[in-house]
Amino acid sequence: MIALFLRDLALAIRAGGGFGLGLAFFLIVVVLVPFGVGPERGILAAIAPGILWVGALLACLLSLDRIFALDFEDGSLDLLATAPIPLEGVVAMKAAAHWVTTGLPLTLAAPVLGLLLHLEPAAYGWLVLSLALGTPALSMIGTFGAALTVGLRRGGLLLSLLVLPLYVPTLIFGAEAVARGAAGQANATPLLMLAGITLATLALLPFAAAAAIRINLR
Amino acid sequence: MDLTVQDLACARGGLPVLEGVSFTLRPGRALMLRGPNGIGKTTLLRTLAGLQPALSGTISAPPEAMAYAAHADGLKPTLSVEENLRFWARVFGQRDIARALDEFNLTELAHRPAQNLSAGQKRRLGLARLLVTGRPIWVLDEPTVSLDAASVALFGAAVAQHLRMGGSALIATHIHLGFEAVELDLTPFRARPRAMDRFDEAFA
Numbered sequence: 001m002i003a004l005f006l007r008d009l010a011l012a013i014r015a016g017g018g019f020g021l022g023l024a025f026f027l028i029v030v031v032l033v034p035f036g037v038g039p040e041r042g043i044l045a046a047i048a049p050g051i052l053w054v055g056a057l058l059a060c061l062l063s064l065d066r067i068f069a070l071d072f073e074d075g076s077l078d079l080l081a082t083a084p085i086p087l088e089g090v091v092a093m094k095a096a097a098h099w100v101t102t103g104l105p106l107t108l109a110a111p112v113l114g115l116l117l118h119l120e121p122a123a124y125g126w127l128v129l130s131l132a133l134g135t136p137a138l139s140m141i142g143t144f145g146a147a148l149t150v151g152l153r154r155g156g157l158l159l160s161l162l163v164l165p166l167y168v169p170t171l172i173f174g175a176e177a178v179a180r181g182a183a184g185q186a187n188a189t190p191l192l193m194l195a196g197i198t199l200a201t202l203a204l205l206p207f208a209a210a211a212a213i214r215i216n217l218r
Numbered sequence: 219m220d221l222t223v224q225d226l227a228c229a230r231g232g233l234p235v236l237e238g239v240s241f242t243l244r245p246g247r248a249l250m251l252r253g254p255n256g257i258g259k260t261t262l263l264r265t266l267a268g269l270q271p272a273l274s275g276t277i278s279a280p281p282e283a284m285a286y287a288a289h290a291d292g293l294k295p296t297l298s299v300e301e302n303l304r305f306w307a308r309v310f311g312q313r314d315i316a317r318a319l320d321e322f323n324l325t326e327l328a329h330r331p332a333q334n335l336s337a338g339q340k341r342r343l344g345l346a347r348l349l350v351t352g353r354p355i356w357v358l359d360e361p362t363v364s365l366d367a368a369s370v371a372l373f374g375a376a377v378a379q380h381l382r383m384g385g386s387a388l389i390a391t392h393i394h395l396g397f398e399a400v401e402l403d404l405t406p407f408r409a410r411p412r413a414m415d416r417f418d419e420a421f422a
Binding site for chain 1: 267268269282284285286288289290291292293294296301305308310311347
C-alpha cells in the first residue's frame with residue numbers, strides 16, 4: 001500500500017501530474033477577490049474566512065476527477081482490484097495521496113493568502129488548524145465521489161454535483177471556526193464538529209468507495 | 219493449484235453471454251480459449267479473475283491465485299520501465315524484477331519512460347508484470363496484440379517456463395504460441411436468449 005502512495009505522489013509531481021493546479025487556482029481566487037469587492041479593509045476582513053475556505057474547497061474539487069479516471073483508462077484499476085491489496089486500502093491511499101498533493105499545500109499557503117485579504121491577526125492560527133482538520137475530509141469525500149463516477153465518460157460534472165452538497169458541512173464548520181477565532185470568540189465547537197466530520201468520513205467512506213468501484217468495474 | 223470450473227454462467231452488461239462452461243486446468247498445463255469476437259472470452263476471464271460475479275456455477279481456485287492481464291497494460295507514461303515494474307512487484311510483495319526484465323528483453327530499456335516505448339514494448343512490459351506477481355495461474359486476454367514475431371517467441375518461452383515451474387495459464391488468443399496446449403472453443407457455450415417472465419426482469 002505504501003508503494004501505491006509513493007507512486008501516486010511521484011505521478012503527481014512529474015510533468016502533467018496536476019500538482020500545483022489546485023494551489024494555482026486557490027491563489028487566483030484569493031488574488032481576484034479584492035479586485036472584485038474593492039480593497040476596503042473592513043469588508044475584506046469580514047469575508048476573508050469564508051473566501052479562503054471556499055477557495056480551498058473549489059481548489060480541492062479541481063483535481064478530484066483524476067483520482068481514479070487515469071487508473072481506469074490505462075487498466076491499472078482492474079489490476080489493482082485483482083492485486084493482494086484490499087480495495088479499501090487502495091481507496092484510502094488514493095485519498096491520502098490526494099490530500100498530500102492538494103490539501104496540505106493549500107493549508108500551508110492559506111496564511112500567506114490571508115494577508116491579501118486583511119485577515120485578522122488572531123485568525124491565522126485558526127485558519128491553518130481548521131484547514132488541517134477539514135481538508136482530509138474534502139479529499140476523502142472527493143475520492144468517494146470519484147469512485148462513484150469512475151468509468152463514466154465526462155464524469156466530472158456529475159462528480160461536482162455529487163460532491164458539492166457533501167462538502168457543505170465541512171465548509172460551514174471550517175469557515176465558522178476561523179470567523180469566530182478572528183472575532184475572539186470561543187470556537188471549540190465548530191472545530192470539534194470539523195474533526196468529527198473528518199474522522200467519520202475517514203472511517204466510513206473507504207468502504208463505500210471500494211464497494212462503488214467493485215460495481216463500476218463489472 | 220488446480221482450477222476447476224463447473225457449469226459457469228457469466229453476463230456482460232446484464233445479459234448472459236456464456237452458460238454451462240466447465241473445464242479443469244492442472245498445474246503445468248495451458249488452456250487456449252477460442253471463439254469468434256463477442257462470444258464472451260473477456261467476460262469469462264474477468265469473471266475468473268474476480269472482477270465480476272458469476273451468474274451461477276463454481277470456480278475452484280480463488281481470485282488470489284490468478285494473475286490477470288487484459289488489453290490495457292496498466293502502465294504510467296511518466297514512470298520508467300523499471301519504476302512501473304517495481305511498483306507492481308511491491309504491490310504483489312515481490313523483490314526481484316531483474317528476471318522479468320531479462321525474460322522480456324527489457325533490460326536495455328529499463329530507464330526509459332513508458333511514454334517513449336513502442337506499442338510492442340509496452341505490451342512486453344505489461345506481460346513482464348506477470349512474472350513479478352508470483353501467482354500460479356495466469357489469466358491472459360489477447361496477450362500477443364501488437365507483438366512482433368520475435369516478441370511472441372519471447373512470450374511463448376516465458377509461458378513455457380512458467381508451466382515448467384508448476385504454473386498454469388488460461389489464454390484467450392487467436393494465434394498459435396508455439397507450445398503444447400489444450401484448446402477450448404467457447405462457441406457451444408453461447409447463452410441462449412431467455413424469455414423474460416416478468417416485465418421487471420427487463421430492467422434487472
